Amino acid sequence: MAATMRKLICQVATNNFRLFPLYASSCKHHRLILRKRYKENEFLSSISFNNSGYDNCRRVLSTATERSNRRCWKCNSSTDEEKELYFCRCGVVQSVPSDLTYFKALNVPENFDIDTTSLSQYYKDLQKELHPDKYTQKSKEEQELAAGQSSFINKAYEALLKPLTRGFYLLELRGVPLEEVEEAVNPAFLMEIMETNEDIIDVASNPPVLQQIQEANNAKMDDCVQVVAEAFRNGDFALAKNTLIKLKYFTNIDGKIKGIQRNNMDST
Ligand SMILES: [Zn+2]
The missing domain is CATH 1.20.1280.20 (HscB, C-terminal domain)
Structure with a gap:
């Protein structure tokens, strides 16, 4: 009962994060949702950091800042999180952001209902760009980054393609514990x-x-x-x-x- 109540409060706080930004951002179940749902900058400007107890907010802040200051490791220009997720405009492959979701990685909305045809197409196009054959003449660093991206995308595709694994992954993102399944x-x-x-x-x-x-x-x-x-x-x-x-x-x-x-x- 207490858990249900807590979940309800979390949901209310998450949906009305402007009113309860500190609560919502300190709840481990909903921090992830918040981070996805609102543009980080908008989220950040709504939180004050005067109290030392707000460590969770700080954590959210540091991740978000890291993301908004994302720079190309090669040419050092700041990269657009959406358009330059995999490649900087200078053409060089980038690293996988630590909090990238499978949905974002494969450019599909974070829903159970997804268009698997366009998912497959996007995946195939991306894998073509990241194929090891394209990197034989490139530096070792670029080869490793491309291989890292490629394996992440494989995992993402495998998880999202089938309704079973997609459903469990989505529950995980929504903060639903999957233990005690039996x-x-x-x-x-x-x-x-x-x-x-x-x-x-x-x-x-x-x-x-x-x-x-x-x-x-x-x-x-x-x-x-x-x-x-x-x-x-x-x-x-x-x-x-x-x-x-x-x-x-x-x-x-x-x-x-x-x-x-x-x-x-x-x-x-
Ligand atoms: Zn660059």
Whole structure:
């Protein structure tokens, strides 16, 4: 109950950060959201720093200052955080900012509902620019920076492409703790999953029946994705989390079915 109350207060403070800037910025759950939601400079000018107790504000300040003073390591000109995230206008590759989110890295809005086609396109274009072949003639420093960016972008793409991992990552950004995950699953649901797992093994050598199970499981996954999307739209993170946990179980089943199908293909 206390936790729910605290969350509610945090939400109010975060949404009205002009009224409660100190509270909102000192709350570890919402500092991240704040940092993303408001332009840092605007956020900073609303906070006073006269009290030594406001260490959290100072931390937010120092990160934000670091970002707004971002300079190219090579030509030293100040770089635009959005347009020159990867390359300075002098053409030289930059380092990954420490608080860069996967969403920002791949130029998609920080939502569960994203356009995966444009996500994939953006990712592919970026990887082309960062490809090691382009850096064979460049300095070791540039090669390493490009490799660092490239691996970060790979991680970001992998996380955002699938609804399951995208959902969990978004919860993480929203400050929702993901531990104690097992507790959230009710016994009836677990029983259903166990039965499906047994069915899969029983019908492994009967591809048409296996496919029926797969189709039913796909429908359940689709339903979960719809519920999660709606939950995020409504700010209902608890529902999003519980449904993502279910989706994880259905995804495991899907993996097992695909494994059996591959084995069947190999043995024919
Ligand atoms: Zn430069």
